[in-house]
Amino acid sequence: MLKLAWKGVLAHKLRLGLTAIAIVLGVAFVSGTLVFTDTLDRAFSSLFDEINATVDLYVRGETEFSNEVVPIPAEILDDVKEVPGIGNAAGTVQGFAQFIDAAGDPVGGQAPTFGFSWVPGAEDLSVLTIKEGRPPAASDEVMVDAGTAAMNDFTIGQEVDVILVTGTERFEIVGFAGFGEEDNILGATIAIFDEPTAFRVFDSPGEYASISAVGDGSVALETLVDRVNDILPDGFEAVTAETQGEDDQAEFQEAIGFLNTALLVFAGIAVLVGGFIIYNTFSIIIAQRMKEMALLRAVGATNRQVTRMVVVEAVLVGLVASAIGVVAGVGLTWLIRSGFDAAGVGFPQGPLTIRPNTVIVGMIVGLAVTLFSAVIPARQAARIPPVAAISEATVGGPRSLRVRAIAASVLTIIGALVLFLGLFVAGSNVLQLVGLGAVIVFFGIAGLSPLIARRTARIIGAPLPAMYGVTGTLARENSVRRPRRTAATASALMIGVAVVSVVAILASSIKQSITEQITQNFGTVDFQIQSSAFADPSLVGVSPAVSEELATLPEVAVVSPMRFGLWKNEDDSERQLISVDPATLESVFVAEVQAGQVADLATGGVMLQADTAEDLEVGIGDTVTMQFPLTGTEQVPVVATFTGEGLSAYLIGNESFSERFSQKLDFMVFVNLADGVAQDQGRAAVEAVLEPYPNVELSNQAEFIENQKAQIDILLTVINALLLLAILIALLGIANTLALSIFERKRELGLLRAVGMTRRQVRRMIRWEAVITALYGALLGLVLGIALGWAVVSALSDEGLSFGFPYQLLITYVIAAAIGGVVASVWPSFRGARTNVLEAISYE
């Protein structure tokens, strides 16, 4: 039987080859993701090892927040140096610093823009190495990482502007630095100043971000760590370099873990879509080989053996395709790295990390999907009776549609329930439940769709006869000839389109809510100032120097800076807050204060959105437990409640923010002009102040809304790009099904050619068949996507989200699917038009 299976695979090389592509692509996505993240992970762990090799211990401020750095007073360094057994110790100052290039544009922004201090005489205690030139030694000197220097053609001796918390200043470049062997890490830009300058420009006088130290060899490291810990005040700790390395690594893994999961979700969608195609191909091939199977049965093969033969075929295809997929995944990662390199983003060099796990996971995913998808076709094969070998009758015909209808409906309902549970009931695991529910619904609808395929496809194809006469009629009829096949093919596309539509609806809803909130709650604002880079708000922002300067302008009446921070609630889950200037809040944020006084924010209290206060069952005078990066857990008094959207549900005052968070940049600055100042006059004045800050953007309300929308669109584009593979696989499925059906209909095509159908007409017929299938899948996906999107938006309506219906975009998707169908039909229709008339009509 193994021999037969192998022969079966060889005999259907081409058809199985197309199936294999679906698996190859899916597996490549999975294994590529793993290789990508593993490579990053390993590169960083070796970097940390290298850095920590020359350091024995670190002193750091204790915090539960991975992005935050607790400042260490300079006196602590002096104390640490005094600890017996310490050989040398040095403190590093850290802060925000962004270069401006020759064209006046900010350098970086998507990736972090860091500034560090240089510690003379303690090179082995520093992360940094000198690549060229010398370290900074004066208040107007800076060293830049070699990667950034190369990207921007910086030369030693050149003057460069650097945006800092304290304002933009000009420095002379005196050297290039690296991190061990690397010139750059993932595009982060580094500016290095001497220590006094660093204290000043990072606005952290006498504060270090970390202290590193080496022992003099007289005592064991553990003893040394204990000794240092003994002299440290509360809130600070000493750890071995190894521990620090592990923590850095864990922090990095957490960051990359998110990327990993996100990419794997998209890979999963691609694999799911691939599964439908594999199922369909095996079903079709088995239908086409019915005689062969029946003959096997007639000559004595048990139905078990027939099943096993099909399963073994699936295993062979799965093995080969998964292996190719794993290799392709590695190739993909290599390509991505080349892309990063070309873009000047320092992706770590050295070999790609291919762990055994990557290969195993890739193989298992590929094999499992293939096998799982081939199970039903294998059982169909086993049901073919021996008599089919000699009779013309179609056997193994459709099973009871009612059973299918009931089973599929039950599945759909279960899926919908799981979704409902995830969206409206469960407080945790929401994403998992929603994902699971969606997948179950996909299967349910895929099961139901053969029942409606015929009718729906006829409706979709209704205009065809009028357009192309009998060619159109034939296209329409062919598309519904095998409703199961059409349905399975369409289901693959349905999944892709459904997910894309949900994303589009979410994006549109968010955009709509943004517009509503901005116009309703910030209607009185003249201008906003915000980072022009769409990046993590903990890494970018507006230098506070900007609002200070703006406040001095006669044209400006109100300047209201706001900051953004993450805190943790009692359940240790992260929440967002916005800090505001209590004095000016009410002139820029039109919210109705329900109770309490906004001014009391200055006392360190919190202002809550009314709904949140209700959920928490707190009122004015009660407290909320909030954990902050720098100050730890506090019982924060509720000083006011408000209704309105657009800012966070939690507002605190700017002064208390500075004590609780290390972020020194403003998230946003709102500006109102003085009475009688015209918009353009005011704008010119504000723009003059912003001249040295190309990293921020000035916008009036309309522009601001547009900017916000543009950011959502960027996100939408990225997600769609990741979903493209699933859609491609689905289109591949249409091509495959079509090619197989054409093969099956050789005689018919020959007959049509004989009685006078031109090749062009044949191509047109096949093309429209593909378009109908594609449209059917797209419309199913659209309906499903709209339903899912609506459910998700409803679930989020508490967060101020209202349903936005991107009908233009959705129509575009449907048209794109139809065009995809046309593209998918190119090869099959070419083949179909080439049908040899004589071969087709010769009677066997």
Add this chain to the structure above:
Amino acid sequence: MTAGMSTASTLQTAARVRDGVKVYGTGHAAVTALAGLSVDFQRGEFTAIMGPSGSGKSTLLHCVAGLDELTSGSVFIGETELGLLKDRDLTLLRREKVGFIFQAFNLIPTLSAAENITLPLDIAGRKPDDAWYRTVVDTVGLGDRLTHRPTELSGGQQQRVAAARALVSRPEIIFADEPSGNLDSTSAGELLGFMEQAVKDLGQTIVMVTHDPVAASYADRIVFLADGEVVGELRDPTQDSVLDKMKQLGG
């Protein structure tokens, strides 16, 4: 009235082959299916082609009908030489001037009987001549089964639908390769009667390949082939005269 037929009578000729050679394959595997034969098919005549298996009957039919190309020699339908046509023109010629009835699998399963009948016209985007359509359909005698799909028709009914399809576009010539080969004698009789009637009453030209002396006796003229050559001919055959001629050729 064989190869020697003069060009003066070409107006009467619906199709003709001159020095037709067809060789399949090359080298050792080469098979000569047509060995340089010439034959004319007269307008308004029902011609049968007979001969032993492998004698080249189907090959001849395919080449005359423009479904296959000769290795050398020429084929004319009316005054058009097929060898000079590109695929598209050949297709259009088949559509306009030629009708087909195959031994089996004549009908498109997704179309009704009526739609199958008008298929060549529909492909061409032409409307059937109503009176003619009615005449053909009445002659087929399918009645209310016209709206049925091929799978719901008997083998004989299917072949008659195929014949009606060949007739409805009023082609120059209809080719049939063993059209009654799969039918029982009653159904075969009905089909052949229908074809005979089409020639007599409607003036159609039909060329039919058959093994069956009974079928052949419906024709006006029989051309006998052997080894890719015309080896004999019979006019106004009867079953007995066909059998006699076959014996004579076989001996």
